[in-house]
Amino acid sequence: MKDLSQQGTQTAHGGPSFLVREGEIVETRQGGGYARLRVVLAPPFAAPMPMPEPGQFFMVRLPWGPALPRALSPIAAGDGWIELFIKADGLLRGEMAAAPPGTRLALRGPYGTPFVRKANLERRYVLVGGGAGVAPILHFAAARPDLVASLALGFRTPGVRALLPGADVAVEEEDGTTAFGRLAETWQDGLGVIACGPLPLLAAVSRDARWSPAAYVSLEARLGCGFGACLGCTIPTPSGRKRVCVDGPLFACQEVPWLG
Amino acid sequence: MARVDVHSAKGSFRTPIVLASGPAGFGCDLARALDFRRIGALTTKTITHEPREGNPQPRIVDAPCGALNSIGLENPGVARFRSEVMPKIRALPTARIVSIAGRSADEVGKVAGALEGEPGVDWLELNLSCPNVRGETVADRPDAVSEYVRAVRAASSRPLLAKLSAGGGLVALADAALRAGADGLTLVNAVRGLRIDVETGKALLARATGGLCGPAILPIALAAVYEARRAFPEAFLVGTGGVVTARDAVEMLCAGANLVGVGFGVMADPAAVFGLAEGLERWLDARGVADVAEVVGAAHRGGWRVP
Numbered sequence: 001m002k003d004l005s006q007q008g009t010q011t012a013h014g015g016p017s018f019l020v021r022e023g024e025i026v027e028t029r030q031g032g033g034y035a036r037l038r039v040v041l042a043p044p045f046a047a048p049m050p051m052p053e054p055g056q057f058f059m060v061r062l063p064w065g066p067a068l069p070r071a072l073s074p075i076a077a078g079d080g081w082i083e084l085f086i087k088a089d090g091l092l093r094g095e096m097a098a099a100p101p102g103t104r105l106a107l108r109g110p111y112g113t114p115f116v117r118k119a120n121l122e123r124r125y126v127l128v129g130g131g132a133g134v135a136p137i138l139h140f141a142a143a144r145p146d147l148v149a150s151l152a153l154g155f156r157t158p159g160v161r162a163l164l165p166g167a168d169v170a171v172e173e174e175d176g177t178t179a180f181g182r183l184a185e186t187w188q189d190g191l192g193v194i195a196c197g198p199l200p201l202l203a204a205v206s207r208d209a210r211w212s213p214a215a216y217v218s219l220e221a222r223l224g225c226g227f228g229a230c231l232g233c234t235i236p237t238p239s240g241r242k243r244v245c246v247d248g249p250l251f252a253c254q255e256v257p258w259l260g
Numbered sequence: 261m262a263r264v265d266v267h268s269a270k271g272s273f274r275t276p277i278v279l280a281s282g283p284a285g286f287g288c289d290l291a292r293a294l295d296f297r298r299i300g301a302l303t304t305k306t307i308t309h310e311p312r313e314g315n316p317q318p319r320i321v322d323a324p325c326g327a328l329n330s331i332g333l334e335n336p337g338v339a340r341f342r343s344e345v346m347p348k349i350r351a352l353p354t355a356r357i358v359s360i361a362g363r364s365a366d367e368v369g370k371v372a373g374a375l376e377g378e379p380g381v382d383w384l385e386l387n388l389s390c391p392n393v394r395g396e397t398v399a400d401r402p403d404a405v406s407e408y409v410r411a412v413r414a415a416s417s418r419p420l421l422a423k424l425s426a427g428g429g430l431v432a433l434a435d436a437a438l439r440a441g442a443d444g445l446t447l448v449n450a451v452r453g454l455r456i457d458v459e460t461g462k463a464l465l466a467r468a469t470g471g472l473c474g475p476a477i478l479p480i481a482l483a484a485v486y487e488a489r490r491a492f493p494e495a496f497l498v499g500t501g502g503v504v505t506a507r508d509a510v511e512m513l514c515a516g517a518n519l520v521g522v523g524f525g526v527m528a529d530p531a532a533v534f535g536l537a538e539g540l541e542r543w544l545d546a547r548g549v550a551d552v553a554e555v556v557g558a559a560h561r562g563g564w565r566v567p
Contacts, residue, residue, distance in 0.1 A: 018293050018531040061528070066325040066475040066504070068527055091322045108529070222320045224329065225527040229285030231305070231334045232320040232527075241313065241334070 016111060016227040017050065022063070023082070023105045028097070030088065032159025034132065035097035036075070037084045039105060051077050054140035055115035055218065055250055058107045059226040060084070062099075067092045069108065071223045071245070073196075075135040076142065085135040085163065111226045111245055115140050115194065116147075118250045119216055123192040124149040128205060130179045130197025131155060136218060136249075137196050138167065150186045154179030154197075180204050187211055194218070194250070199259075206253040207260035215253045219244050262544035263551040264537055266300060266518055268496045270419035270443050271382060273300030273355055273519060275537035276552055277509065280446075280500045280521035281306055281359035281385060281423075282331065286345050290526075291352055294534045300519055301355035304345070306387045308360070309367050309374075311337035315392060316466040321455050326474020326502070326524060328453050330392045330465045333361060338374045350380035357421065360412070361387040365404075369411035376416050384418045386442070389425035389449040391471040399424045399449075402436035413441035421498060425449040426477075426484045431491045444496030446521065447484045451477050451501075474524040478502030482515045489516025489557050504528060506539030514558040 022042040029036045052058065052074055059069035070092050075085040088097035096105070115136070119125070126149055129137035134153050141148050154170040154177070161169055170177040180201060183193065187210065195205045196218035205215055221244040224232030228246035235242055237255045242248065253259070266273040274297060281303040284290060296302065314334025321328050336344065338360075349356055358381050362368035368386060375381045388408060389399035398404035409422055422437035423446040424430065434445050450471025455464045463469075481501025488497055499517025503509050504525040512520045525533045544552060549564065558564035 016289055016293065018290070020529055020531060067322055068320070068327045068474075068524075091324065106529070222318050224320045224327070225283055225285075225530070227289050227530075229287075229289045230283045230320075230329075230527055231285065231314065231331055232329060233317070234314065234334060235317065236313065 018108065018227070020106050020108050023107050025099055025103045025105065026101055028099070028101060029163050030097060031162045032155060032157045033088055034160050034163055035086055035088045036163040037086070037096065038081065039084060040081045041107075050110060051079075052082065052110035053114035053116070054143050055136050056110040056112045057226070057249070058082070058109035059111065059223070060096075061092060061106050062095060063104055063106045065092065065095070068224065069106070069226070071226055073136040073139065073249075075138050077139065085132060087132045109226065112249055113247065115218075115250050116144065118252070119147075119194060120192065120214070121147065123147075123190070123214060125192045125194045126150050126152055126183055126187050128152045128179050128183050128193060128195035128197065128201070129154070130201040133195075133197030133201070133218065133220065134164070134167075135196075137194070138164070140194070149191050152179045152182030152186060154182065192216070196220070203259050206256065212253045212260075216250050217253060217256065217259065218249045219251060219256070220249070262541050262549055264541055264544070266552070268444070268518065270496070271355065275300040276513065276517075276519050276540070277533070277536045278357070278498060278500075278519045278521045279303055279526060279533070280523035281387065282329075283523045283526040286349055287352055288348050290530055294531060296352045296354040298534050298537045299354045301357050301383070302349065302352060303357040303385055303521065304349070304359050305335050306333050306359040306361045306390065307335050307338050307341045307371060308333060308362055309338055309371050311335065311340065318464065318466055319470075321464040321470070323453060323455055323472055323474070323476065326472055326476035327527070328455055328465060328470035328472055329450065330467050330470035332392045332467070333390060338371050342374065342378055346378055346380060355382040356380055357383040357385050359385045359387050359423070361390060365407045365411035368408050369415040372412040372418075373415035375418070381418055383421060384412065384416060385421040385423055385446055386412050387423050387449070389423055391425070391450055391452045391469070392467065399433055400427070400429065402429070402432050405433050406436040406440040409437050409440035409442050419443045421446045421496075423449055426451060426480045426501075430484055430487055434488050434492060434495070438492065438495060444498065444518075445488060446498040446500055447488055448477070448481045448501045451480060473502070475502045475504060478508055478511075482511060485512060485515040485517050486559060489560060504532070506536050506543050509536055509540055510543055510555060513552065513555045514564065516557040516560060518556055
């Protein structure tokens with residue numbers, strides 16, 4: 001595992017990988033409009049595959065589908081496998097969520113800058129995840145417990161709980177609590193915030209002066225190529241235009257003042 | 261092994277596979293891991309006189325059998341392109357087609373003029389048909405096409421392609437471009453399209469409409485190339501639109517393209533694009549065709565099997 005994670009680091013900084021690897025969906029669980037897929041990477045490619053660090057993503061598609069691949073950050077990853085957590089809608093994700101075990105996926109990556117290369121590591125964080133945005137948040141929480149003060153995860157409907165065993169999830173439909181509400185309850189002076197989820201959640205996080213100097217948001221722009229060439233995902237920042245796929249997906253709130 | 265090198269009066273290409281303007285950026289990211297000797301030419305992102313920020317997010321959405329994009333010609337402007345980008349792409353072992361555009365004939369002339377002394381600019385491609393910028397789609401008026409092409413021709417000695425969109429009046433527009441001094445045509449640009457989020461009733465792209473690319477437009481591009489080849493038997497044609505496999509590339513060649521551009525495919529699976537030339541060689545070998553030139557325009561003469 002150690003070797004694999006080092007390869008992931010090299011990929012992030014030594015240049016992108018364009019190798020398309022095959023993965024097989026071995027288990028799918030559905031609930032609350034979401035799906036959690038366990039994907040085993042095909043044996044010939046399992047060994048040399050750089051494993052994704054939290055915050056990195058794969059460009060994923062069905063091998064036969066004439067659609068652009070979708071950028072997906074794993075919710076968990078290990079030796080030769082990853083787990084994806086996706087909203088079961090859209091052309092590609094809907095088909096992926098409904099696919100029977102044995103279905104093959106084509107994966108390219110990992111791409112993107114790992115969270116730990118952007119966040120200040122002198123600090124501990126409240127990790128905020130809304131909807132499919134909980135995926136990189138839980139991956140990060142498992143990989144770097146030393147950086148985590150608490151978790152604030154939220155969904156609209158309760159059906160998703162079965163897909164997130166052991167996670168304490170706020171459900172707005174049940175009692176009005178949200179990921180943002182949990183953040184506001186648990187945040188204390190000195191803690192930072194790392195958030196991933198829908199734009200309104202990220203906007204609310206970045207607007208709040210209590211933590212915004214130490215807050216980061218992981219943006220979910222629709223990507224084209226995933227490796228920095230097509231400029232489908234560029235955003236304005238005070239230091240010029242940045243590409244979400246290469247310079248992000250994590251950005252300090254000061255880098256994206258337009259968000260709030 | 262079949263020959264796949266392509267020769268025209270204005271230049272040669274190692275393979276007929278060309279990276280179309282846009283998805284490949286300036287090729288630098290791809291060049292870190294992929295072999296540009298398998299690519300006939302890199303077409304750069306479109307360069308304008310001043311830097312442009314492009315359109316707001318979202319700029320890309322899915323579409324059945326393709327994608328809608330709305331980048332809006334984000335680029336560093338011709339001065340920074342020359343100082344920062346050209347030094348990198350000059351070293352790539354392939355031909356370079358620099359795509360240019362502007363809001364007026366005067367602007368495209370200035371961009372072409374600024375590139376005139378630049379080593380490594382092998383061809384220019386005048387983008388007359390970007391669907392994602394306001395007031396710059398001049399490719400529906402033959403007089404405007406003629407004016408823009410003449411402005412570039414006056415400012416530049418480089419071989420010049422005029423990039424047009426599919427649709428009515430193609431032959432008249434192509435005729436205007438060729439008469440004004442273009443050395444060839446790139447057909448087609450992304451096709452204007454729209455998608456709507458039914459949950460909100462709003463357009464999915466920030467700028468509402470975008471350009472449809474991907475396999476959805478392959479038949480449209482094939483028809484445009486076919487029509488242009490029939491009207492201009494000697495013209496140099498780059499067929500672009502929806503090609504993702506070697507088989508698609510063969511179709512484009514048979515329709516009459518000399519070169520085959522790939523855009524969407526670079527986003528879907530870039531390594532596969534760099535394997536297209538080999539796939540094409542294998543396709544030709546399997547059928548005993550010695551030179552790719554034998555299939556170019558085959559659809560106009562009863563097929564490639566006829567001697």
